[in-house]
Amino acid sequence: MMRLHEVTDLHPPARLADWIEARLDEGLEWFDHADIYGDTQGEALFGAALRARPGLATRIRVVTKASIVTPERDVSPFRVKHYDSSPQYLARSIEASLARLGVEHLDHFLLHRPSPLMDAEATGRALDDAIDAGKVGAVGISNFLPDQWRRLQAAMHHRLTTHQLQLSLDHHQPLFDGTYDALVGDGLIPLAWSPLGGGQVFQGPAERLLIRLAEERDITPAGLALAWLRALPGRPRPVIGSLREERIVALHADARTEMDRPTWYALLESARGHEVA
Numbered sequence: 001m002m003r004l005h006e007v008t009d010l011h012p013p014a015r016l017a018d019w020i021e022a023r024l025d026e027g028l029e030w031f032d033h034a035d036i037y038g039d040t041q042g043e044a045l046f047g048a049a050l051r052a053r054p055g056l057a058t059r060i061r062v063v064t065k066a067s068i069v070t071p072e073r074d075v076s077p078f079r080v081k082h083y084d085s086s087p088q089y090l091a092r093s094i095e096a097s098l099a100r101l102g103v104e105h106l107d108h109f110l111l112h113r114p115s116p117l118m119d120a121e122a123t124g125r126a127l128d129d130a131i132d133a134g135k136v137g138a139v140g141i142s143n144f145l146p147d148q149w150r151r152l153q154a155a156m157h158h159r160l161t162t163h164q165l166q167l168s169l170d171h172h173q174p175l176f177d178g179t180y181d182a183l184v185g186d187g188l189i190p191l192a193w194s195p196l197g198g199g200q201v202f203q204g205p206a207e208r209l210l211i212r213l214a215e216e217r218d219i220t221p222a223g224l225a226l227a228w229l230r231a232l233p234g235r236p237r238p239v240i241g242s243l244r245e246e247r248i249v250a251l252h253a254d255a256r257t258e259m260d261r262p263t264w265y266a267l268l269e270s271a272r273g274h275e276v277a
Contacts, residue, residue: 001031004045005038007243011045013052020049022245024059026252032164032191032239033101034065034112035093039072043100050102057103063191064101065112065142065164066093083115087126094130109136110164114148124155131158140164142193146182153186163188167236169206169225169271170197175232184234192229195238201225206271213263222247223254228267231259 010016020031033043043064050057067090071079090111097106109130111123130136140162141149153160163183167174171194174180183190196202201210202221214221226238240251269275 001033001042001046002037002241003243005041010243013045013048016045016049017053017056019243019245020046020056020060021053023248026249028248028252029059030061030063030107030237032063033097034068035097036068036070036112039070040096040100043097047100047102061107062101062103063108063110063162063164064097064106065110066090066097067112067115083113083117085111085115085118085123087122090123090126091130094135098135105135105137107137108140108162109138110140110142110162111144111152112142114141114144118152120151120155124152128156128158138162140188140191142191146179146186149183149188150186159187161189162191164191164193164239166194167192167229168195168197168201169210169228169267170200170204172268172271180232180234190232190234190236191239192236193239195229195236195240196222196225201271204271205273206267209267209270213267217257219254219257220250223251224257226251226255227257227259228264230255231264 004010010019031046033046035043037043050060067083067085069082069084071081074080074082094106094109127136127139131139138161139158140160141152142164143166144163149160149163165174165179165183167180167190180190210221210224214224217224229236229238238255240248242248242251265276
C-alpha cells in the first residue's frame with residue numbers, strides 16, 4: 001500500500017473497497033502498510049474503505065510498520081530523519097494505526113528500521129504488552145541484521161514472526177552475507193520488499209535472459225523474477241508495490257512457476273555478471 005496515496009482513482013472509499021474485495025476473491029488477503037506511507041494517508045484511505053464496507057475488516061489481514069520519524073514529523077528544532085523504537089513512541093504508533101485503519105487489532109506490527117539507540121528490554125516489553133493486550137497479533141522486524149533482531153528477541157517472551165527485508169534478483173546480497181540463512185534458521189517468515197528491485201531487474205544484465213525465459217514459459221518477466229525468489233527455502237512472500245489489478249493478477253499466477261536449479265543459477269549468474277565460485 002506504499003503508493004496508495006498517489007493513486008487517486010482508488011481514493012473514493014467505495015472504489016477502494018471494491019478493489020480490496022477483488023483482491024480477497026483472488027486469494028490475496030495480506031495488505032502491507034506503514035505509518036510513513038503518504039505520511040499516514042495510506043492507512044487513512046484504507047481505513048475509510050473498510051468503514052464504507054461493513055464486514056470487510058474481518059476478512060483482511062494487515063501488516064503495518066513504525067519507528068521511522070521523517071523530518072516533517074520531527075518536532076525537534078533539528079527536523080531530522082531518525083528512528084524511534086522507544087516504548088512510548090511505539091505505543092502511540094500502534095494506537096494511531098488502529099484508529100486510522102479502523103481495525104480491532106493489527107495482524108502483524110513490524111519495527112520499520114533498527115535503531116542504535118534501541119533499549120531492547122524496554123522495546124521488547126512494549127511489543128509483548130501490545131500482543132498481550134490484543135492490539136497486535138504478532139510482531140516482527142524490517143531491515144534488521146541478525147544480531148539486532150536476536151538482541152530484541154532475547155528480551156521478549158513472544159516470538160518475532162517475520163522479517164521484511166530488501167531482496168530481489170537485483171539485490172541478492174542477503175543470500176551471501178548470512179542474513180537470509182539466519183532469518184530462516186531463526187524461524188522468521190521472510191517478506192521481500194522491492195522484490196523487482198524497483199524495476200532494476202529489467203534494466204540490468206539479467207534483462208535479456210529474463211525476457212527469453214519468460215517468453216518460453218508464456219509468463220511475464222516480472223512473474224519469473226518473483227518465481228526466482230519463491231524458489232528459496234522459506235518461500236519468501238513478495239511484497240509487490242503495484243496497485244494495477246491486471247498486473248497483480250499476472251504476478252500472482254506467474255510467481256507460482258516452478259524453477260529448477262540450473263535456471264535459478266543462470267539467472268543469478270546473469271544478474272551478478274559472473275559465475276559462482
